[in-house]
């Protein structure tokens with residue numbers, strides 16, 4: 043029996059599911075004393091350092107946690123939990139950590155890096171450990187903007203390090219106390235193996251028999267993401283659909299390309315690095331009543347151990363009885379159901395428009411609120427831009443680019459207009475204004491669709507992708523237009539995006555994820 047320290051932040055369901063998939067049962071801490079009595083304790087988490095520390099304090103968990111660690115009783119921390127072991131974090135100046143490990147948690151500040159680090163990176167194992175029994179150098183899933191610094195004083199704790207601009211501590215261990223910066227529950231089979239080692243070992247987990255190779259710098263790899271556009275069809279079934287330039291109807295019927303949970307399972311087995319669900323009619327429904335989407339997430343997260351993103355309808359809402367739900371309430375329901383990130387579409391445009399008008403952060407927008415509680419890495423902005431051609435960029439008040447694909451009137455310039463409500467309504471804001479405003483408000487990643495390219499199989503819009511990539515320092519996912527395995531090589535070679543997403547070619551089995559990755563490797567692009 044494994045005990046979980048659920049203090050109400052982040053996606054705890056995934057950790058629970060991962061433990062169950064290993065064959066163990068999970069129970070929750072109900073009182074501070076349970077922390078002392080649990081046989082094996084897992085302390086999971088994502089989110090803001092200050093928020094996590096204050097939740098631990100309010101629940102009375104800090105003292106028993108410190109006592110448990112001093113008594114060397116089995117404990118595994120995940121992600122933000124590792125950071126709480128340190129003295130403090132630049133994320134929440136003045137807030138004290140548990141202070142078990144000497145040193146501070148710092149923000150990645152290399153201007154050449156996208157922050158947060160989101161994706162699959164390696165670890166260098168510094169010493170033997172039962173926790174890494176059977177580990178064969180696989181990449182593991184990281185998602186964080188802050189890292190634990192290496193100091194002379196904290197050497198005895200270091201189990202693994204990872205490189206992202208600098209070398210940082212990616213796992214610590216002393217006796218029966220361990221913590222990972224990466225998410226084992228989101229790192230596929232390799233991550234489940236690490237969890238299994240913690241759960242099943244009946245002796246000191248610090249003893250291991252692995253062979254240590256010479257330390258090599260680790261590197262983050264490009265991600266391949268499968269996207270499932272989901273909606274209810276005319277007979278009331280929730281289906282995965284796919285549009286041509288956002289038109290999902292064929293001969294009047296909503297295209298039905300499969301069942302969401304089954305398809306997500308298939309893509310996980312084929313090696314997808316992440317899975318995204320977009321509830322494409324979410325802007326007009328109220329997702330908290332949209333139980334099918336919550337259920338899709340719950341069921342998917344039982345068997346899929348890579349990150350799950352959900353989008354559609356993340357906005358505030360007042361129901362017919364006058365009850366108000368903030369965007370944070372809606373997002374929280376999704377996180378509780380197994381989502382690791384939420385993606386905001388229409389509401390991000392409205393929020394950015396307001397921000398551009400006032401140049402002030404209200405602290406109340408969906409982006410700010412969700413980012414504050416769950417961390418920037420949990421907030422993806424899904425952008426639905428389309429091209430607007432112009433003859434004269436000097437007389438265009440928008441960010442215009444020169445294009446190699448002239449418009450219908452021979453125009454050599456274009457800008458990208460943002461849309462809302464699934465591309466139905468164009469707004470008076472361009473893609474650069476949108477992504478820069480969202481980054482300033484606390485978004486952690488851009489999912490960059492392109493209405494002109496969506497469903498065309500003609501390749502990604504490289505001009506749009508370069509335009510956006512150079513405008514922000516958060517990771518960008520290229521989306522729309524993938525028609526072959528070579529298109530992934532093209533987008534990764536010719537732009538600096540961190541990830542590429544496709545839908546149609548995977549659903550129609552034209553190209554498998556495995557083929558995409560083999561082709562990337564054959565062309566010298568590292569992948570998981």
Ligand code: 1PR
Nearest residue numbers: 285288322325354355387388424464497522523544545546
């Ligand atoms: O506005 O916050 O409720 O979010 C709605 C979400 O639903 C947005 O993320 C928006 O992009 C998405 N959406 C709305 N309508 C459609 C539609 O297709 N009619 N889908 C839609 C957008 C774009 C992709 C697609 C890629 C790759 N789909 O995610 O999967 O373009 O496709 P491809 O590889 O086949 O070319 P809100």
